[in-house]
Amino acid sequence: MRIQQLEYLEKIAETGSINEAAKQLFISQPSLSQAMKELEKEYGVQLFYRSKVGITLTDAGREFINYSRGVLDQVNLLNEHFGQDKVRKQIFSVSAQHYAFVVNAFVELVKEIGGDEYQFTLRETQTQTVLSDIQTFKSEIGVIYLNKFNETVMRRLIAEKDLEFVPLFEAQPHVFVGRDNPLTKKKRLKLADLADYTYLSYEQGDTNSFYFSEEILSTLHRKKHIQISDRATIFNLMVGLDGYTISSGIISSDLNDEKIVAIPLDIDDSMTLGYLHHKKIEMSSTAARYLELLKEHIRNYGFKIF
Known part of the structure; x- marks a missing residue:
């Protein structure tokens, strides 16, 4: 060779x-x-x-x-x-559910090691696609969450695909709403407070199982429900329709999220967010550095890394 x-x-x-x-x-x-x-x-x-x-x-x-x-x-x-040769183009790809800290770390990585030539990919995508991307080596790192509802099913799928889930931190559920939403008058919310508002969730394509949902409590009945495919649209609908979604509580002002507010949700549940990697592939130095930056941003949001 x-x-x-x-x-x-x-x-x-x-x-x-x-x-x-x-x-x-x-x-x-x-x-x-x-x-x-x-x-x-x-x-x-x-x-x-x-x-x-x-x-x-x-x-x-x-x-x-x-x-x-x-x-x-x-x-x-x-x-x-x-100093014998031209520096090789940097190549790296990450797939993830829709999280601000994933994008924050990606931006820092590009600024730090991108250089004059690079080919990086960031895929905010459906849960099943995240698993598939890591299994087929389209991405080195995948970011998802587990909780007591989906963990058994998701861990079985992760093991079947020769992947490993590494926990990063635990987050309590928060309700994301626009700054002018009447719900912002409350410091904490109960499920009953949300009944008359439009529920927003990320659609999961053909594998639209409750276990693949990016939002906890996906099995609850909602009177008004809209599915969205990207983060910019879900934020626009939070503002335009007084809609809401449920996520980790992390909002990034650096990513133009200043119109959105996160309010704690009173519920006995939590989200364990972590990253996926393929068991059979040794992690590249670029992926390792990305994880370092990812952990830095998570800490900056006030969370403790496992």
């Missing part, structure tokens, strides 16, 4: 095309194809599905490229330290 072959592999995965990758690498298409065939033969794996419309990584290919990126990261560190 040669380092050059791993660089070729990453370029093919990035472009989805042998021809386009060859052009960008300034080598011939037959030479690139041969290099990949030799790599597959050496390790006894099929890295790509080849078709008329392009190339996609196999499951083994996605796993292989995560290991190869670790190797290339180490090579990059050597080159950077001794």
Whole structure:
């Protein structure tokens, strides 16, 4: 195996095309194809599905490229330290439910290590997609919550997908509302206080099971209920319709959340927020640094890290 072959592999995965990758690498298409065939033969794996419309990584290919990126990261560190080569483009991806602290840490990571070239991905997405992204190596880190209602089911799914859930902190449920909502006159809320207001929740697509809900108490009946797919829209509806949702209580003024207020909810329940990673993949230095920044922001919000 040669380092050059791993660089070729990453370029093919990035472009989805042998021809386009060859052009960008300034080598011939037959030479690139041969290099990949030799790599597959050496390790006894099929890295790509080849078709008329392009190339996609196999499951083994996605796993292989995560290991190869670790190797290339180490090579990059050597080159950077001794000044022998151009610094390699930073690559990192995180998938999460909709939490401000996830975005805060991501912003800090990009500012700190992004450099002149980087390819980072932040996916605020459905719960099932978070698990799938980590299982298929689309993201290194996933952020979700567990509580006494969903924990048994979620931990079973996490184990089936060869993932691990690492708790970060515990949060008491809060009701998120717009600043002008009449509910803000109360310092604490009961479920009865919410009965006449529009309940807002994140939709979960085809796997719209109560266990995948991002909000606790998902099984309760609501007279008025709207499902939303993104955080900006849910905030707009909190303001425009006096709607509410239930979450961790973390609101970020840095992310234009100043129009939203979090009010404690009187209920015997809590949320354990944590991160997912794949058991079979060694965490990259970028992912490790992201987790450090994530913990810093959580502490800044007044929570204690487990």
